[in-house]
Amino acid sequence: MFKILNETFRTGIVTTGYPAAAADIAAGFRGLPRIDFPAWRDARPAAEVCPTDAISAVDLGGVRDVTVDYGLCVFCGLCAEATPEGAIQITPEFELAVEHRQELILSAHYGLNEDGSHRDLISVRPGAAAVEPAAERAGRKLKEQISATLGRSLAIREVDAGSCNGCELEIHALNNPIYDIERFGVHFVASPRHADMLLVTGPVTRNMEVALKKTYLATPEPRLVVAVGACGISGGIFGRNYASLGGADQVVPVDVYIPGCPPRPQALLQGILMAIGRMKQALHLST
């Protein structure tokens, strides 16, 4: 007993001040790759190296259609290395949660030189989702009701619908004394029957489709669904294949998307608190 108390006093309080204080993040952390579209001389090298096709380029009639989808991004940083003119910068930005899948997508059009490099930027616009969500958002209409009902106490059921377990490690970290999500009245529960929110990770596998649907239906209304990580948003590096249906929104309605591979604990915290109206969306790509 003395040892336990001694250890507690020795270590003191270790809980982070985030979100009231700035997050403590190492210098080399790879967050959002920011693209300077007017300065981008050629999208092809970045598209070539991107492991998940988060950056893709299609040429049609002398015009290049470039799509940047942060919902697919695994934050590897290869795009910045492959772009010598410095048009892509890896930033430490991590508060990337959004309410709509399309808010993670940008679409740029370039006129081309003969060598295939960009001559001029024709336009940059928010993109359309490559794959439309099969299920519409659940919580939108209920937003105010949800904030009022769940805002001060939220019970989360985590559902791994096929993840590699990377996201789970970071979700676990939310319960440690550093990130301590319970200080916000948020806690993880053992059953969907007790939950207000489903936190869904992984590409939804064919073998987990029914289980995810049943878990959703077992959750009482009003309920929220948060899709976690590149796989939860879009299927990530697994995409859609014979065994993977893609992102969580192919099976259940999603209210908030949290990019990352995996999203760091502060990013998860921001996305979860955003879903219940206690933090604001920080990422606005189109403005």
Place this chain on the structure above:
Amino acid sequence: MLSFIESLAHRLGGQVERVAARNEHEVYLQLRDADSRPAISILRSEYQGRVASVFAEDRRSADACFFVYHVIEFPGDPAYLLLSTRIDHTDPHFPSHSVDIPALNWQEREIQDMFGIQSDDHPNPRRVALHDNWPDVHPLRKEFSLTTVLPEFEGERHIYRPALGEGVFQIPVGPVHAGIIEPGHFSFAVAGEPILYLQLRMFYTHKGTEKLFEGMPVERAVFLAESISGDSSFSHGTAFCQAVERAGAIELPLLAARMRTILLELERVYNHVADIGAIATDVGFGIANAHASRLREMIFGLNEVLTGNRLLRGMVRVGGVRRAWNESQLSALRLTVHGFESEFRHLVDLIVSSDSTRDRLERTGVLRLEKARDLGIVGVAGRASGIDLDVRRDHPYAAYGDFEIHPPVYDGGDVWHRMQVRIDEVPASLNIISALLDSDLHGEPCTPFDRIAPDSCALSSVEGWRGEIMHWIRVGADNRLERCKIKDPSLNNWPALVEAVQGNIIPDFPVINKSFNLSYSGTDR
């Protein structure tokens, strides 16, 4: 190169079609006959061979047949033997070894599911990877397209062994579990509190990973390898890169070998410390877990400084590592490793000095040596039950050849000893890192490579924190993969859980499960 390959080829005599050494790490021995049973029996009884893995390959377009490979290791020899047999494509079947080698049970059934090659005389030939709602498809056959959209299908329901008798109940758990863990289905048969037996159903997270590798350029495939099992990103990434390097005869710079070794050990440390904390949690010692997770966070922070990612992703690459470390990164490494040592001692002292914790962990979830050997248990769980295997010592890679590895081996086989193995391994890992910090950590981080000769194949193994990880690849044209077989140690070790829980009470299941802490995604792929 296997020291005794000539005598072995002589011993097998007419059974041998050909012998070829692709590189110093592996020897291929192709049998004349499709029946590998006599040869494997000789290899096991006369040469103490251990069948580590079995897998198949669709070579119908190149060689007009399938191949089945058995990967065999021999005590004291760093090279593996890959025993291959041709499988006739018109009526594909291969002999099952599961009765003699229960360790191959799931792996043989997976070959049935994925390739449609029937495993003859398998004691339990039911599907394992594909669930009831899968039509009759074989995804790893070349004609099956990755993006096939399978129709809805209602197959025969998977039957669990019924629990019968007065007062005997069946408790179904999962695939969605109560904790923040991966999905799988456990069916317990209990008589009161004691568990009579446990049946597992896995492959809920099967996401077509091996098929996805096919056709992928090797550089890109590194990222897929990092996503095989999230807590082993660096080990799987390294195992994959090593396989490509062996296939393409790409020499690893000394700096990269040392950096990889450091990062592999950091991965071991953060997982071991988290598991020690989780074991404490499952016997109600939450405050120990609070300290353990604080310690894991120290390593996560260091990982981020060293690689830009808390799970060490995006650092390993074919030919080496992405970038060398600067002085400030090295001093962060030095500082954290130094501080971590004493913090870890405090944590261990807290746990082992608690009598009530010890009481819950000792003689709980015992896995006996003979069972562990039959089931082919590897890694931490194996060493806790007396199986002295460690890839770092037995098949040195990265910079491990410069170290004497003395893996902790116990014969207790209970939760306590599985924790003890981890407790012993953490300081040993820190010692390896400290020794490497005293070596020269400057130089080229990566060897550039060009085109890898088509049809090159190679096996690679890494001692992940759980145990033996294996990748076998064949590179096709344009540095694109033809095949990538992945074996996570969890695939070996899941059946150990079934044995270890028998006779224990249901409330001890979580801590027994946690003491193995196996990867579902690594198993299911």
